[in-house]
Structures are given as structure tokens and as C-alpha cells.
Amino acid sequence: MEEKYNIGRGVLLLIIFALLSYIFTSMTVWTTDGKYLFVSRYLRINQHNRIISGENFAPDQYRFGSYYLVENLFKFLPIEWLDENSEELSRMLLSRDYWTEEKKGMIDSYFPVAEREKLVSDGEKVIEELVDSVTGKNILLNNALKAFASSLNWQVYLTDPATTALLIGEKLPEDIKRAVELSSDENRILNGHITARFFFNILTLILLYGFCRVFSSPSESLLSTVIFQAIMPLTTMYFGWETFHGAALFIGGLLLIAKRGRFYLLCLLMALGSLFRPDHMIFLSLIYLLFNLESGLSWQKRAFILSKSLIAGSIPAVLTFVVSRFIFPDAEYSVDLIQFRYNMTYIWSWIYPMIFASIPLLFLREVKRCGFFRKTWFWVIPFIAMNFLIARTAEVRLFTPVIAFLAPLVGIGLQRFFPGRSIENTAIE
Structure with missing residues (x-):
């Protein structure tokens, strides 16, 4: 009976996480990938092609993992968004069949024919006055x-928006x-990135739930997982392709450390994560060190734990060095590497770190x-x-590892502030 209950709970959780991920992914299609309509689509497709050809700027070129996943897998999944x-x-812009009488009638409702004809009349007057001012008394000219x-x-x-729109589409x-x-x-490339975002969002929530269940x-x-997902819309202002890829692998590392999993699995996970966010992965080695380095250990065990932490931390550092020096040596930073001055003078660079650090x-x-x-x-x-x-630091997506790390505390703490009571034990007021 207990096993059947656990299976049912697992299925329900998967449905909840898939639904939350679908809602978030759909929102990003409208607010991020389609923010400037086809301009956003063009820029994102162009960025993908530059990454694949090795011609993009740093550091995005070094985080090529999500692009190769799309190029070789996700763009072939026929999922429409x-x-x-x-x-x-x-x-x-591209279809004559679009311009039915109904569509033309809608245009006429928003932009009446009388107003368009008045614009034509005003335009003709402006042209006539301009020509008269230029030609003077030269009637022939x-x-x-x-x-x-x-x-x-x-x-x-x-007067005819259909002709105008189709002409623009033809000349693009x-x-x-x-x-x-x-x-x-x-x-298909863009849809592949969106589909990858959806699946990695689900994976992130599954792993985060598993991490929270440890405590x-x-x-x-x-509750902790739902609150984490509720914060994620803040990441869309400066959204990165690799946000959920890196988050899933970072949370997987937290889960391994908290459950004292195999060290080689942690190293493998950090190596994979370094294809997306090596700067985040390196902190897993610090968390591993802090968790395992206890005061009562002998100096030999302390040295052993320290050496393992250094080995783990060297993985993202070495991979970043190899990628930047030997694989993509020509990739240059599009902005200054040091952003301290910017963060010191921009108020939102203070607000988000203070919020998440105060949790x-x-x-x-x-x-x-x-x-x-x-x-x-x-x-x-x-x-x-x-x-x-x-x-x-105004980019909330950078703090996804911190939000995930603190998520269990939020769920446990809120239960303390709002203790639950069953319906049977709740008096009707």
C-alpha cells in the first residue's frame, strides 16, 4: 500500500512540475524569445549559429553546452510553442491568404479608411508645398x-495595408x-532551445524537490520547490540559454554532497556543468569542503578532504582554461571583464544581492x-x-544557485511561521 502511495505521489509531483515548467516556458516565449517579435527571434537564431561556428563572443562561447544539445537533439523534437x-x-508579411475580408475589416476598425485617406491628402499637400518651394517658378521642373x-x-x-505588409515581407x-x-x-533551432528549457526546468524541479527532501x-x-519556481520569472529580464541547464546540475551537486554521494559522481557532474556555468560549478567544491571538514578530524583526513575539494574545484577551472586558450582562443569579451564600477553605481545591483543574502x-x-x-x-x-x-548582479539568473541552496530553509521556516492544522482540527469561526 505504501509503495502504491509513493508511486501516486511521484506521478502527481511530475505532473505539477511539468505544468509549472510549461507555464514558465510559455511565458518566456512571449516575454523573452518574442520580446521584439521577429527581431528577437533573428538575434537568438544568429547567436546560436555563431556559437556553433565558434565565432561568438566570450563568455557565451565558452558555455557552448546548451547550443550543442539543441543542435544535435532538441531541435529535432517536434514540439510547438x-x-x-x-x-x-x-x-x-508572408502570406496573401492571411488578408481575408475579416482581417482587412479589423484593420479598418483600428485604422479607419477615412483617416488613411486624410493622411494621403495631407501627404499630397506636403509634397506639393515642398516641390513648390524647391522649384520656384520653374513650371517644367x-x-x-x-x-x-x-x-x-x-x-x-x-490606403491598402495588405499591399504594404506583403511588400515589406518580400523585400526582407x-x-x-x-x-x-x-x-x-x-x-526549429529556436524551438529547440525553448524545448530544452522546458525539460531542464522539469529536471531542475525534480532535483530540487529531492534536495529539499533530505531536510x-x-x-x-x-512548498520550497513551488516558491523557487515562483521566483524564476525574475530571471527573464536577462535570461540566458543555460540558466536551467546549469541550475539542474548545480542542484544535482548539492544533492550528492548532502547525501554524501560518490565523489567521482560529483566530479563528473561538475565537468558536465562546466559546459554551461563553470563559474557556478566551482562553488560546489567549496560546499563539499565546508560540509566534510569537521573539527574532530585528524590532520590526515583533513588533508585528504582538502585535496578532494581542490581536485573538484580544478575541474571547471581547467576546462575553462582549455576552452578559452585552445578551443576558442579568438573569442573576445563583449563587455569589460570587471563590472565592479557598474555594480557600485547601479541601485538594482545592490537590491537583489541584499534580498537573497538576507534570506x-x-x-x-x-x-x-x-x-x-x-x-x-x-x-x-x-x-x-x-x-x-x-x-x-542586477541579473537575477546569476543567483539561481543561491535561491536553490536556500529553498529548503524557506519551506521549513514557513511551516514554523504558519503551522498547519487538518480540517478536522480547525474550528469553524
């Missing part, structure tokens, strides 16, 4: 210029036109009670300091 605005614009302006048929483009450069055409191979009950763990202060009792967090919380300080030095 709703983007009505981009689809509407695509058909408007005056008539020639007016005839030339009339021959351009510019009036049609104001070929690479931009492929970005506008949602059924093109180029848009808390199923209900508290689910442990709200749940000090939980930090003191749980040995894992009591031993390892210190890593958050150098992590924030590193990002304050070489990144822009």
Missing part, C-alpha cells in the same frame, strides 16, 4: 517632380525572412538546527562577491 504575436506578424512623386504610388501603401533580407517564417529550419517533509519540500537571517533557527546549512552557508558570501566583481 504558442507565440501568437510572432505567428500573426509572420502570416501578415515642378510638374516633373510632382509626376515622379505620383508615379511612386505611395498612396496605395497608406533572406536571413531575416527565415526568422520571420516560423516553419523554417532556423526557427524536510514532502509537503515542505513541495538566511529570516530562518536563523533552521540554519542552526540543520548541520548541512550551518556548515556550508558561508559559500554564499564569496559567490555574491565574485558576481559583484565580474558580473552584473
Whole structure:
């Protein structure tokens, strides 16, 4: 009976996590990938192609893992993502069948024919006055210029939006036109990135729930996971392709450390994570050191744990060195490496670090009670300091590892502040 209950709970959790991931992924399609309609699509497709060809700027070129996953796997998964605005614009520019009487009637409702005809009339007056001012008393030149302006048929483009839209679509450069055409191979690339985001979001939530279960009950763990996902929309202002890839592997590392898993698995996971966020993975070695380095250990065991931590920490460092020096040596940073001055003078670079760094202060009792967090919380300080030095801390996605690390504390702490009671034991007021 217990086994059947656990299976049912697992299926329910998977459905919840898939639903939350689908909602978030769909939101990013509208707010991030389609923020500027086909311009956003073109820029993202172009970035993918530059990464694959090894011609992109650093540090994105060094985080090539998500791009190769899409190039070799996810772009072949036939999963469509709703983007009505981009689809509407695509058909408007590229399909004559789009321009039915109904669509033309909608245009007339928003932009009445009388107003368009008035624009034409005003335009003709402006052209006439301009030509008169240029030609003076030269009647021959005056008539020639007016005839030339009339021959351009510019009036049609104001009175007939369908003709204008289709002409724009026809004249688009070929690479931009492929970005506008949602059924093109180029848009399969973009859909592949969106699909990868969806699946890695699910994986992130599954692993985070497992990490929370090390310290808390199923209900508290689910609460922690849902709160984590509720914060994720803040990451979309500066969203990176690799956000959930790196988050899933970082949380997997936390889970291995908390459950004292095999060290070689941690090293393997950090190596994979270094293809997405090597700067995040290196802190797993610090967490491993803080968790395992206890005061009562002999100096031999201390040295052994320290050496293992150094080995783990060297993995992302060495891989980054190899990638930057030998695989993509020509990749140059698009911005300054040191961002300290920017962060010092931009208010939002202070707000988010202060918010996330203060979370442990709200749940000090939980930090003191749980040995894992009591031993390892210190890593958050150098992590924030590193990002304050070489990144822009207004980008919430940078703090995904910190949010995931603190998630169990939030679930446990909220249960303390809001203790649950069953319906049977709750008096009706």
C-alpha cells in the first residue's frame, strides 16, 4: 500500500512540475524569445549559429553546452510553442491568404479608411508645398517632380495595408525572412532551445524537490520547490540559454554532497556543468569542503578532504582554461571583464544581492538546527562577491544557485511561521 502511495505521489509531483515548467516556458516565449517579435527571434537564431561556428563572443562561447544539445537533439523534437504575436506578424508579411475580408475589416476598425485617406491628402499637400518651394517658378521642373512623386504610388501603401505588409515581407533580407517564417529550419533551432528549457526546468524541479527532501517533509519540500519556481520569472529580464541547464546540475551537486554521494559522481557532474556555468560549478567544491571538514578530524583526513575539494574545484577551472586558450582562443569579451564600477553605481545591483543574502537571517533557527546549512552557508558570501566583481548582479539568473541552496530553509521556516492544522482540527469561526 505504501509503495502504491509513493508511486501516486511521484506521478502527481511530475505532473505539477511539468505544468509549472510549461507555464514558465510559455511565458518566456512571449516575454523573452518574442520580446521584439521577429527581431528577437533573428538575434537568438544568429547567436546560436555563431556559437556553433565558434565565432561568438566570450563568455557565451565558452558555455557552448546548451547550443550543442539543441543542435544535435532538441531541435529535432517536434514540439510547438504558442507565440501568437510572432505567428500573426509572420502570416501578415508572408502570406496573401492571411488578408481575408475579416482581417482587412479589423484593420479598418483600428485604422479607419477615412483617416488613411486624410493622411494621403495631407501627404499630397506636403509634397506639393515642398516641390513648390524647391522649384520656384520653374513650371517644367515642378510638374516633373510632382509626376515622379505620383508615379511612386505611395498612396496605395497608406490606403491598402495588405499591399504594404506583403511588400515589406518580400523585400526582407533572406536571413531575416527565415526568422520571420516560423516553419523554417532556423526557427526549429529556436524551438529547440525553448524545448530544452522546458525539460531542464522539469529536471531542475525534480532535483530540487529531492534536495529539499533530505531536510524536510514532502509537503515542505513541495512548498520550497513551488516558491523557487515562483521566483524564476525574475530571471527573464536577462535570461540566458543555460540558466536551467546549469541550475539542474548545480542542484544535482548539492544533492550528492548532502547525501554524501560518490565523489567521482560529483566530479563528473561538475565537468558536465562546466559546459554551461563553470563559474557556478566551482562553488560546489567549496560546499563539499565546508560540509566534510569537521573539527574532530585528524590532520590526515583533513588533508585528504582538502585535496578532494581542490581536485573538484580544478575541474571547471581547467576546462575553462582549455576552452578559452585552445578551443576558442579568438573569442573576445563583449563587455569589460570587471563590472565592479557598474555594480557600485547601479541601485538594482545592490537590491537583489541584499534580498537573497538576507534570506538566511529570516530562518536563523533552521540554519542552526540543520548541520548541512550551518556548515556550508558561508559559500554564499564569496559567490555574491565574485558576481559583484565580474558580473552584473542586477541579473537575477546569476543567483539561481543561491535561491536553490536556500529553498529548503524557506519551506521549513514557513511551516514554523504558519503551522498547519487538518480540517478536522480547525474550528469553524
